[in-house]
Amino acid sequence: MEKQKFYMTTAIAYASGKPHFGNTYEVIMSDAYARYKRQRGYDVRFMTGTDEHGQKIENLAKDHGVTPQEYVDSVSDVIKGVWSLMNSSHDHFIRTTDDYHKKAVKNIFKKLYEKGDIYKGSYEGWYCTPCESFFTETQLVDGKCPDCGREVTKTKEEAYFFKMSKYADRLMQYIEDNPGFIQPESRKKEMINNFLKPGLQDLCVSRTAFQWGIPVEFDPKHVTYVWIDALSNYITGLGYDPENEVQPELYNKYWPADVHIIGKDIVRFHTIYWPIMLMALDLPLPKKVFAHPWFKFGVDKMSKSRGNVVYADELAEKFGVDGVRYYALSEMPYANDGSITYESVITRYNMDLANNLGNLVSRTVAMTKKYFGGIIPAPAEELPLDKELKDACAAAYDKVCELMDDYHVSEATAEIFNMLSRANKYIDETTPWILAKSEETKPRLATVIYNLLEAIRIGAVLLSPFIPATCEEIFKQVNTDLTSYDDAKFGLLKSGVSVGEAKILFARIDEKAFLEQIEKERAAKEEAEKKPEKPEGCAIIGIDKFAEIELRTAQVIACEKVPKAKKLLKLQLDLGYEQRQVVSGIAKFYEPDDLIGKKVVMVANLAPAKLCGIESNGMILASGEETVRVIFLDKDTPNGERVR
Numbered sequence: 001m002e003k004q005k006f007y008m009t010t011a012i013a014y015a016s017g018k019p020h021f022g023n024t025y026e027v028i029m030s031d032a033y034a035r036y037k038r039q040r041g042y043d044v045r046f047m048t049g050t051d052e053h054g055q056k057i058e059n060l061a062k063d064h065g066v067t068p069q070e071y072v073d074s075v076s077d078v079i080k081g082v083w084s085l086m087n088s089s090h091d092h093f094i095r096t097t098d099d100y101h102k103k104a105v106k107n108i109f110k111k112l113y114e115k116g117d118i119y120k121g122s123y124e125g126w127y128c129t130p131c132e133s134f135f136t137e138t139q140l141v142d143g144k145c146p147d148c149g150r151e152v153t154k155t156k157e158e159a160y161f162f163k164m165s166k167y168a169d170r171l172m173q174y175i176e177d178n179p180g181f182i183q184p185e186s187r188k189k190e191m192i193n194n195f196l197k198p199g200l201q202d203l204c205v206s207r208t209a210f211q212w213g214i215p216v217e218f219d220p221k222h223v224t225y226v227w228i229d230a231l232s233n234y235i236t237g238l239g240y241d242p243e244n245e246v247q248p249e250l251y252n253k254y255w256p257a258d259v260h261i262i263g264k265d266i267v268r269f270h271t272i273y274w275p276i277m278l279m280a281l282d283l284p285l286p287k288k289v290f291a292h293p294w295f296k297f298g299v300d301k302m303s304k305s306r307g308n309v310v311y312a313d314e315l316a317e318k319f320g321v322d323g324v325r326y327y328a329l330s331e332m333p334y335a336n337d338g339s340i341t342y343e344s345v346i347t348r349y350n351m352d353l354a355n356n357l358g359n360l361v362s363r364t365v366a367m368t369k370k371y372f373g374g375i376i377p378a379p380a381e382e383l384p385l386d387k388e389l390k391d392a393c394a395a396a397y398d399k400v401c402e403l404m405d406d407y408h409v410s411e412a413t414a415e416i417f418n419m420l421s422r423a424n425k426y427i428d429e430t431t432p433w434i435l436a437k438s439e440e441t442k443p444r445l446a447t448v449i450y451n452l453l454e455a456i457r458i459g460a461v462l463l464s465p466f467i468p469a470t471c472e473e474i475f476k477q478v479n480t481d482l483t484s485y486d487d488a489k490f491g492l493l494k495s496g497v498s499v500g501e502a503k504i505l506f507a508r509i510d511e512k513a514f515l516e517q518i519e520k521e522r523a524a525k526e527e528a529e530k531k532p533e534k535p536e537g538c539a540i541i542g543i544d545k546f547a548e549i550e551l552r553t554a555q556v557i558a559c560e561k562v563p564k565a566k567k568l569l570k571l572q573l574d575l576g577y578e579q580r581q582v583v584s585g586i587a588k589f590y591e592p593d594d595l596i597g598k599k600v601v602m603v604a605n606l607a608p609a610k611l612c613g614i615e616s617n618g619m620i621l622a623s624g625e626e627t628v629r630v631i632f633l634d635k636d637t638p639n640g641e642r643v644r
Helices: 021-039 055-064 068-085 099-114 165-177 185-196 226-231 249-254 264-280 312-319 321-331 342-372 384-405 409-430 442-463 468-478 511-529 543-547
Strands: 005-010 043-051 092-095 118-128 133-135 153-162 259-263 289-292 295-297 338-340 551-561 569-574 579-584 599-603 609-611 614-616
Touching (some): 005 021, 005 249, 021 043, 021 068, 021 259, 021 289, 021 295, 021 312, 021 321, 021 409, 043 068, 043 226, 068 092, 068 312, 099 226, 099 264, 153 264, 165 185, 165 264, 226 264, 312 342, 321 338, 321 342, 321 468, 342 442, 342 468, 342 511, 384 409, 384 442, 409 442, 442 468, 579 614
Parallel strands (some): 005 043, 005 259, 043 092, 259 289, 295 338
Antiparallel strands (some): 118 153, 551 569, 569 579, 609 614
């Protein structure tokens, strides 16, 4: 039977810099969902990527002294690296600088213009560069951007506009006819009450104030604005292009998307702008847009300016990738913002991963080896306690499916760990160490050990979307290939086979020592980033005084140590028009051979002096106090040039 398709996307990450933990949550959550659907037997296509155009990136590239393309190439690689580290199983990574995307966007803009849904006008209002958004005077909050709180600038420029109001009633009807289109329900109410009911304004879809974007084909001084450029990735990533006589197989198979998973700050763009664009293109709308909340550091939104940004890769160095994934997925509520602190991560890690899951696997595999020589025993007669454990596993399976299908991810993880807690309690109730003392109770012990191994296997099946690498290890220790959701039924584990090698899944963390180390690292980083105090300089001189110093370029043609003088080197310098001997106190930092052939700057009109009885006719320039660094010139610098 052909698998049912499931197409899901994340919002594409803006390629302005490294994504923090809150940004990374989205790809972790989406990956868990993609893995879950695959385990349920779906043909999943999971797409993510980077949004790489816009004024902010143009400005950042200029600040870094590189081209915008070079800048986004670098940042996109960083984002790909973080996604890969977090074990994202996406099928495609789209970049808005990909040629196929740029071509399709040009044609989408052209089609909407030819249809009469885009027209030329002019825009005057307030613009927030970080958010790439325009606002009216009344939309500002205390004169600043209502979304990010940053400064805005007054802008007036020629622009193309998209006729949003033309499709507003049709969109409202679609939302009413498809109650699950926007989730959670609170986001849906916000869109209807704050935007659709008050009436939609036409949307600015081109810019002339910067050049880094996809040019409008028929008016190249305009570049396509983010709404058409970035949002179109969900169909261009499947090969859609309005110029195609027949759309490609990927598009025909997977569109419309089953879900766009996005952050709550971009709901308006995905549930109003994007559906209306699709209506104008005569294309089906996505089935669902799920807007997750934010992760905050403690109670504050993560912000580089606040200095409270946490990065997933740095967390992974301390807690492992699955430790980070589990915290993200277990701590983010369905509708309200989540919170992260080092203390809360340690608590989750120790309680759930080390104690509950890790202990259960470790104890059970160890008992299997100790009591049955590592061979999985066959269960005997079932008692009420056994049925309770089996019922707990079955109930967890049903509940996890129900919760995941409705995007209640953290609640799903809680159900699995409740089931694992029940298995740990089962150990205390059945006391296998007492059963092992008598041959008469060996059959009962066999049942207990088998049931525990089976509960672990089923728990690993349910946990696989969340902590996949750990679950792979659990399957090895239990020695099973029964890893799909279809296999999450009690009694399928084969008896008579050996369990694998026991390994610690999660080592318990000493919170006090950990936090002390974090504080040391923070203090060291602060110290390293601290700007040095302004040194006490010499008296200010005029240009005439400076002009009295004659600086000339020279080449070191010979160099040797000064006998009985540990600090001194004797250098022979070629100025082109003459040669000089200079004695310099740099022997601690350079070997003679390191300097021969190098071009240096020397003070050529310094009065001769004797050092350790050797005459020195000048001085070479170097920097530093504790560590001295000679100032070297380009090898092609001519000898004897005046340095000004």
